[in-house]
Amino acid sequence: MPAVPPSDLLAALNWRYAVKKFDATKKIPADTWAALEQCLLLSPSSYGLQPWKFFVVETPALREQLLPHSWGQRQIVDADKLVVFAVKKDVGVADADRLIARTAAVRGIPADALAGYRGMMAGSLTKTPPDAVDVWMSRQVFIALGVFLTTAAALGVDACPMEGFVPEQYDEILGLTAKGYASRVVATAGYRAADDAYAGLKKVRYELGEVVEKV
Amino acid sequence: MPAVPPSDLLAALNWRYAVKKFDATKKIPADTWAALEQCLLLSPSSYGLQPWKFFVVETPALREQLLPHSWGQRQIVDADKLVVFAVKKDVGVADADRLIARTAAVRGIPADALAGYRGMMAGSLTKTPPDAVDVWMSRQVFIALGVFLTTAAALGVDACPMEGFVPEQYDEILGLTAKGYASRVVATAGYRAADDAYAGLKKVRYELGEVVEKV
Numbered sequence: 001m002p003a004v005p006p007s008d009l010l011a012a013l014n015w016r017y018a019v020k021k022f023d024a025t026k027k028i029p030a031d032t033w034a035a036l037e038q039c040l041l042l043s044p045s046s047y048g049l050q051p052w053k054f055f056v057v058e059t060p061a062l063r064e065q066l067l068p069h070s071w072g073q074r075q076i077v078d079a080d081k082l083v084v085f086a087v088k089k090d091v092g093v094a095d096a097d098r099l100i101a102r103t104a105a106v107r108g109i110p111a112d113a114l115a116g117y118r119g120m121m122a123g124s125l126t127k128t129p130p131d132a133v134d135v136w137m138s139r140q141v142f143i144a145l146g147v148f149l150t151t152a153a154a155l156g157v158d159a160c161p162m163e164g165f166v167p168e169q170y171d172e173i174l175g176l177t178a179k180g181y182a183s184r185v186v187a188t189a190g191y192r193a194a195d196d197a198y199a200g201l202k203k204v205r206y207e208l209g210e211v212v213e214k215v
Numbered sequence: 216m217p218a219v220p221p222s223d224l225l226a227a228l229n230w231r232y233a234v235k236k237f238d239a240t241k242k243i244p245a246d247t248w249a250a251l252e253q254c255l256l257l258s259p260s261s262y263g264l265q266p267w268k269f270f271v272v273e274t275p276a277l278r279e280q281l282l283p284h285s286w287g288q289r290q291i292v293d294a295d296k297l298v299v300f301a302v303k304k305d306v307g308v309a310d311a312d313r314l315i316a317r318t319a320a321v322r323g324i325p326a327d328a329l330a331g332y333r334g335m336m337a338g339s340l341t342k343t344p345p346d347a348v349d350v351w352m353s354r355q356v357f358i359a360l361g362v363f364l365t366t367a368a369a370l371g372v373d374a375c376p377m378e379g380f381v382p383e384q385y386d387e388i389l390g391l392t393a394k395g396y397a398s399r400v401v402a403t404a405g406y407r408a409a410d411d412a413y414a415g416l417k418k419v420r421y422e423l424g425e426v427v428e429k430v
Binding site for chain 2: 004016046050052056058153202213
């Protein structure tokens with residue numbers, strides 16, 4: 001059973017903040033980044049559908065192109081990593097079938113043995129209107145963002161989640177639409193600049209009793 | 216700087232799964248649960264608005280009442296904890312003002328010093344149509360879910376996220392509507408039963424290259 005000390009986790013979550021200014025010279029070590037990619041891969045999702053793709057934008061010219069569509073926030077070009085969290089469009093029965101095929105392969109069982117599971121997924125995906133499926137799947141992407149921000153902090157990697165960008169422009173510049181995806185949220189990651197004034201500000205949260213209520 | 220070993224994090228994320236059968240006799244130690252509540256409190260959100268409340272349903276009769284509206288999934292009554300992740304309804308300028316007041320108090324500065332921050336939030340909240348604000352805020356709730364599932368796993372606490380429930384029934388039974396909240400997703404937490412067959416199944420994820428793409 002895992003047993004990360006609670007104090008280590010809380011220290012990480014208190015240490016993290018939405019970085020405003022990254023140190024553009026500092027790079028995340030390859031093994032640390034590989035671990036973060038694995039954390040993304042392991043993110044939970046409805047039915048295990050994994051209705052997402054995480055686009056890591058490495059091409060400097062693309063990042064420059066995204067900047068004006070990101071409210072000019074410099075993290076887009078200064079952070080070591082820029083991850084665009086995208087939802088798969090038009091998730092439907094074909095995606096259920098793909099997951100069933102993958103499950104059968106990973107577990108070494110016939111797909112037929114998963115007929116009940118497939119039926120449940122296919123039923124949900126069919127009876128839910130397409131717009132509502134997009135809402136549902138988009139929410140999964142934010143679970144992955146939560147996993148990413150938590151695990152990055154635990155590993156001592158700074159990050160800044162960003163919803164202040166123009167998704168349509170991102171989708172076009174990165175070619176996401178053609179690939180069947182749509183950007184939903186962005187996370188930049190790297191290391192805070194020594195002079196990021198935001199690093200020293202006290203974290204603001206409501207009282208626990210205002211946020212957690214027993215019923 | 217936090218430095219949880221990557222192998223510990225990955226072990227935790229590999230250990231976790233959506234528990235189908237909890238051991239109803241096993242309780243989460245009070246200090247572990249207190250840490251998880253703090254993790255929820257520390258979850259990141261757009262502008263730091265914290266547009267949520269986490270309802271911990273402790274009354275057994277309420278949990279029994281919720282069961283038929285949860286696709287009959289026994290985790291609702293068997294897990295030690297049942298957390299209903301709810302979004303605040305009608306988030307608007309008043310919420311921006313509340314956050315500004317809190318920020319001023321926590322940081323010991325006059326609210327006037329935060330006029331720019333307030334203006335940005337108020338502008339976003341005003342120019343976004345109410346339905347879109349709800350979509351936006353609801354997504355924040357899923358960030359908190361990601362934080363919760365990750366930190367629970369790291370602490371060796373089992374969990375099961377659940378979207379298979381009837382939100383309207385939850386809202387009514389728990390009195391959320393009257394409180395200005397709406398349920399969006401549920402997480403049960405506790406410890407897996409020794410005979411939960413799902414615990415032994417290989418985790419199914421797509422290949423890393425299918426999920427993380429460099430551009």
